Amino acid sequence: MPELPEVETTRRGVAPHVVGRRVARLAVYDSRLRWPVPSDLGRRLVGRTVAAVDRRSKYLLFRFGSDTLLVHLGMTGSLRVFRHAPARRPHDHVDIVLDDGSVLRYNDPRRFGAMLWVPAPADAHPLLAILGPEPFDAGFDAGYLWRATRTRSAAIKLALMDNRLVVGVGNIYANESLFRAGIRPTLSAHRVSRARLAGLVDAVRTVLTEAIAKGGSTLRDYVDASGEPGYFQLEYFVYGRDGEPCRVCGAPIRMRRLGARASFYCPRCQR
DNA sequence: CTTTGCACCTGTTGGC
DNA sequence: TGCCAACAGGTGCAAA
Known part of the structure; x- marks a missing residue:
């Protein structure tokens, strides 16, 4: 995967295009990631506005109010922003369509990644609760x-x-x-x-x-x-x-x- | 608790 | 050229 630098680079690239935008539509073409993409994810996301895009470890955390969309890129995942989405390519599994027509597209050949809905408090989620300090935290000395x-x-x-x-x-x-x-x-x-x-x-x-x-x-x-x-x-x-x-x-x-x-x-x- | 090995999945590469 | 085993950025999980 993408290790921390790749996830952080993705976060910095994605955030300016999605923060403040509302989700207009969710399209899941293949829900078979590491864990199934929740079948009710669209119902939860549509109409909500992205407040921030954070990173914890190699997880991308899209904040919607107190709830969080957690995205992991696994070994081969990538997340791209398209002003106008081109035709789907192989391994394009999820599109998050925003209210300005732009598309956040998740591609992952090996499907080791994940896309999960995490209600507040996100830190309490089992995947996040066990994590040690960030390398840049003062506590990592x-x-x-x-x-x-x-x-x-x-x-x-x-x-x-x-x-x-x-x-x-x-x-x-x-x-x-x-x-x-x-x-x-x-x-x-x-x-x-x-x-x-x-x-x-x-x-x-x-x-x-x-x-x-x-x-x-x-x-x-x-x-x-x-x-x-x-x-x-x-x-x-x-x-x-x-x-x-x-x-x-x-x-x-x-x-x-x-x-x-x-x-x-x-x-x-x-x- | 720590350590180890497997599992998930697709695509590419190298050796025969 | 063709085939197949080994390997690839991660990490949860079971078993020892």
Whole structure:
């Protein structure tokens, strides 16, 4: 999926076109997402006005008064705004038609995404209630990460990708953050020193910030609200670079699997 | 509680 | 060229 930078780029692209607009019509062409799109979603949405578009973790939260439309892009989802919607393409599953005739269109080849209606208080919804801090929250600091990893023997990369610890960091950005922090992905979380965890906090924020500035990463499916790809994949230090020379020291980048996810690291820069 | 592996689904790629 | 297994940005869930 889209990780945090792609979701945030989508949010920033979508929000100006939808905030203040009223929903005129909902068209669900295929309700078979990760969970079925609720059959009464149209009845709930039509006539309501979008007050704001927020993001929590990798969820987009369209606020309608105290109620929320929750959208997740899964692995291959994208959300685009069309002034005038073109003919549907494959995997276009949902259209939200606004009162000015523009259309918010959800496309998702693998259908791992979600579109759910969440009555207030949204934070209490099970999907949101379990989430840890945002990477840019003040609460996500070295002390927090230190305490949170004391009882974790699993690899630091797996801990970093655990949404209860911190949200928004998926496979690409976990790999890139650990490279920048000089930490080997396989190292047990509780064996990483507090000083190095402080470096990891900084690295996560730096990588995510730079990725957002480049419009996120596009490996295949991701496009932003305007249909534009991201460009951060051109700046990867390790992700997808198995066997290629490290951009810092020249040693060949290595790949191994952690929890079924490909993990890339420089054997010389990361210890 | 943590950890592990599977499941969901479609499309692309690489090896034979 | 054709076929098929492996793999892909996420994450809830069951089981150990």
